[in-house]
Amino acid sequence: MKVFINIKKLGGAGHTSVKKGKEMSEFHYLENAYMSVSNGKIEDLGLMKDYDAGKFSSYEVVDVKERFVMPGWCDSHTHLVYAASREEEFVDRINGLTYEAIAKRGGGILNSAKKLAAASEDELFQSACERIQSMIAKGTTSLEIKSGYGLSFEGEMKMLRVIKRLKEHFPMIIKSTFLGAHAVPDTFKNNKQGYIDLLTDELMPAIQAEKLADFCDVFCEQNYFNRDETIHILNEAKKFGMIPKVHANQMSSSGGVQAGVACNAISVDHLEYVGDEEISLLKGSNTMPVVLPGAAFFLGLPLPPARKMIDAGLPVAVATDFNPGSSPTSDMNFMVALLCIQYKLNPDEAFNAATINAAYAMDVINETGSLSVGKRADFFITKQIPSTSYIPYSFNENTIDEVYIGGKKAH
Ligand code: NIG
Numbered sequence: 001m002k003v004f005i006n007i008k009k010l011g012g013a014g015h016t017s018v019k020k021g022k023e024m025s026e027f028h029y030l031e032n033a034y035m036s037v038s039n040g041k042i043e044d045l046g047l048m049k050d051y052d053a054g055k056f057s058s059y060e061v062v063d064v065k066e067r068f069v070m071p072g073w074c075d076s077h078t079h080l081v082y083a084a085s086r087e088e089e090f091v092d093r094i095n096g097l098t099y100e101a102i103a104k105r106g107g108g109i110l111n112s113a114k115k116l117a118a119a120s121e122d123e124l125f126q127s128a129c130e131r132i133q134s135m136i137a138k139g140t141t142s143l144e145i146k147s148g149y150g151l152s153f154e155g156e157m158k159m160l161r162v163i164k165r166l167k168e169h170f171p172m173i174i175k176s177t178f179l180g181a182h183a184v185p186d187t188f189k190n191n192k193q194g195y196i197d198l199l200t201d202e203l204m205p206a207i208q209a210e211k212l213a214d215f216c217d218v219f220c221e222q223n224y225f226n227r228d229e230t231i232h233i234l235n236e237a238k239k240f241g242m243i244p245k246v247h248a249n250q251m252s253s254s255g256g257v258q259a260g261v262a263c264n265a266i267s268v269d270h271l272e273y274v275g276d277e278e279i280s281l282l283k284g285s286n287t288m289p290v291v292l293p294g295a296a297f298f299l300g301l302p303l304p305p306a307r308k309m310i311d312a313g314l315p316v317a318v319a320t321d322f323n324p325g326s327s328p329t330s331d332m333n334f335m336v337a338l339l340c341i342q343y344k345l346n347p348d349e350a351f352n353a354a355t356i357n358a359a360y361a362m363d364v365i366n367e368t369g370s371l372s373v374g375k376r377a378d379f380f381i382t383k384q385i386p387s388t389s390y391i392p393y394s395f396n397e398n399t400i401d402e403v404y405i406g407g408k409k410a411h
């Protein structure tokens, strides 16, 4: 049992539900606060003026020394199990090729699939462990990981088994997503329906039998999977206990948002090509719009209309999309900074996007994503900084000192 005292400000205090529209700028702070932790959970929160040292005599006391305590970041969208980086494609794009052109000549997702096929489960596990360790140091305390570089029965099962091992290895919440519908592999080049049948008829039952996936995702995009195929795959996935998600409207108005809302997806992610029609559909749904500023930044895509969605009354969440092709960064602090700098969200809106709303997008809103009594003690302590707005302001500086996951120091 631990009690953290002399917290200059404790952020995200008491949030229990998604923040939408104007509420997104309410990131509740307790000033000059304490927080006690027992059995990995937050037991009590309060102001130092009400702190009763006698009540905590058997606790280990941690003096936060006027630093800030924030809920850990929830990264609801990553592809962090991969075999190799793809900086050669990065250089090709600098020299004028588009992401689509690189994909057409066998680069992109198919390039990662080739490399993944040659890697062992142990190698994939080891490299993923190192990536997660570095994310924890940057304040991420919950995350989601997708398959989608397997693109065959064995490859997808291998990736999902690696994710299962990661879940067992780390103290944080890790959710897994089956993204077999990430691209059509060369083996099914002229038989997309055959590949879709492999996903629904062979992989889904096997995944359910080993309890390997919490969510199912589809890349709904031109040259990948169209709206009707997306709806079909996600409706099948529901029968096998997976909750739908969609890679939607990244390169075009793909119908991904429509597909996601039709299937009651928990989130639709990317959203570069979203207009009034998609915004009004989302307004009548329980689907979280998730923006991935790393991918838009790295590929030079139009910015998803995060500001417009919030002004229309919607919630917005943010994630890294950490992957070797379109977003080779795992830094949620940078995502929060991009939301402020490029998308004109204020810091408190960006913090809500990266914590409570992100927790909803990965179906853990009752367990984490805010500093509330009864939730997991997943949080970070900043360095000595002047304010919490300094976190996105100093966008390339490490402002995080210590990270706790389930009440235990993880960094
Ligand atoms: O979310 N857009 C589809 N999938 C990934 C990119 C995958 C890759 O290029 O390896 C994304 O951006």
Ligand code: FE
Pocket (backbone or CB within 6 Å): 077, 079, 247, 321, 323
């Ligand atoms: Fe992605």
